[in-house]
Amino acid sequence: MDYAIQQIVNALAFGSEYALLALGLALVFSIMGLVNFAHGEIIAVAGYSVFFAVALGLQSVLGAVTIAIVMGIVTALVFERVAFRPVRYAPTTTGLLTAFGVSIVVQNMLTLFVSPKARAVPVLGPLNQTFFIGPYAVSSLQLLELAVTIVAIVALVLFLNRSLLGLAIRAAARDFSTVRLMGVKANRVIATGFALSGFLAGVVSVFILARRGSVEPDFGSAPVIKAFVACVLGGFGSLAGAAVGGMVLGFLDVAILVALPQKFGGLRDALTYFLVGVVLFWRPQGLLGRTVELGDKEV
């Protein structure tokens, strides 16, 4: 029983992280139709910012969290302005290749100018403590991940549903040019989407740093692949789908790890992706993806 509860907490924590990652990707995709594979590098830059701040003498956990989040937002906005805005109206493949290009350039810059090796960033360690709730050993980081994910999703939903700019973002997800006919500035909608995405990347960076205690050039690469799979699983373009896809992927990951004999542990990702493939065979549009209807009515 203890073991089952522990694994459920693990799955919720993994799922939360994947959900935050996937939401970051889905936000930008829903507005611009861009799968931003450079999202991983936003996470990496946020992580390296904390590394540099620590090197300059930063000791505060709150300071480190703030730096990671602010740098996540700034990096996302810089990527949008420098790399993605010039190709905004280009074919989708151009945007995709630009994202890969940004990813490669940033990773190589981090390798060349910082180090190809992992660099220790212990400042966020205090976020990852083990404590007991009755007989159960619980990681504070896991609870934090779950709580922050819930707060972030609720805040995002409120923003998208209540604020006028949020409405514009939701509308732009369906019909960008008509949103412009409402007088909404295209740059503002897109920059807001990137800023929100950068905020989520910064939060994820904090969680990964707290767990690993180090940062390296491909810090964000594996997470962004998970995020992409979570988006596909949930239904690309659907924000709710991204969150659900992330959670389902977290549970799949943990369930497979638990079910597999230890010597086959390396097959976890292969099996997870196989099961995702099975789900997509059943629902090619993803769990919450919409089917395109022809004609007047669209739900």
Place this chain on the structure above:
Amino acid sequence: MSDPSGAASFAALDQPLPDPPALLTHRTGMLVVENLVVRYGPITAVRGVSIEVGAGETVALLGPNGAGKTSIVSAVIGLVPSTGRVSFDGRDVSGLSPEERVRAAMTVVPEGRRVFANLTVAENLRLGGFVRRRERDQDAERDRYLAMFPVLRERLDQLAGTLSGGEQQMLAIARAMMSKPRLLILDEPSLGLAPRIVARIFEHIVELKKSGITIVLVEQNMMQALAVADRAYVLSTGSIRHAGPAAELRADPRLADLAIGGH
């Protein structure tokens, strides 16, 4: 034999005209389009079109599919690149983005209605008033158009994508009006709607006209548009073939047999 597309009637207009296309001169015009050219790669969709619309006028742009009507609308509002000059209220707006033109009080009800299907009717209207969001009379403005289109009041919390075509058209018009435009461009408001619904939409256009707003009405539904408009331009293959007062065009025998005109 009637031609449902009306192409045969429009084809008659391709014949050389005894007079050059007559432009009514409204040098004080609210909208002045001069020598507009729209190209999509190697294809020229609009070939040097000039249009003038006076304040308070309702001017129809008529023509068959492929005449360049929607390209003109898209260029006037800035959604597609073009050459030539577009002036609104004496100001050259050619270099402005679509959102800047909407802020200048131009607006378009796009072809196919383009309501935000994933937003409710209320949210669509709220977004329509985006440029006036700091003004306090937004609710009064909304009530005004809900009174004009009572069916929308009943469906305020319904997703716009679940509305019928006619209701979506009413929503698209109300949404456009929420920005308090001085120039309303309606792109094919009758497209894909049943004749009974089209008649209602045109009644609403007449109502809007009476309120004094300047309207550009883009239509294939020639006779119905001419019944509402003060003047009209008839387009074919990207050029203006004829222009004149709506009453004169209605009496033109080359247009009289237009099948979808509903005369």
